[in-house]
Amino acid sequence: MFAIMTVTGADSTGIIAAVTTALAELDVNIVDVSQTLMSGYFTMILRVEFDDRQTSITEIQQRLKPVAERTQQAIRIQSEDLFTAMNEI
Numbered sequence: 001m002f003a004i005m006t007v008t009g010a011d012s013t014g015i016i017a018a019v020t021t022a023l024a025e026l027d028v029n030i031v032d033v034s035q036t037l038m039s040g041y042f043t044m045i046l047r048v049e050f051d052d053r054q055t056s057i058t059e060i061q062q063r064l065k066p067v068a069e070r071t072q073q074a075i076r077i078q079s080e081d082l083f084t085a086m087n088e089i
Helices: 015-025 057-071 080-087
Strands: 002-010 027-038 042-050 074-080
Touching: 002 015, 002 057, 002 080, 015 027, 015 042, 015 057, 015 074, 057 074
Parallel strands: none
Antiparallel strands: 002 042, 002 074, 027 042
16 A cells, blocks of 8 residues: 655754654655755655555654654555545546
């Protein structure tokens, strides 16, 4: 399954490391990533792939909740199909 994850918040050291480590621990593969920093505000968008028979989006959300709290980021994930449907015109 493919999913889209967004990470946003004030910039600080270790955000990318914390997020990618948590994903690796869940065997979630990062297929594509874009990140930017504007006026101290960090934004990262990831396209990830994982076996949804072994790991659910809910499980990924739960695992990333303490990462979001520790790094003071808003971390959201949704299936790529849902993301695409919501953003089509």
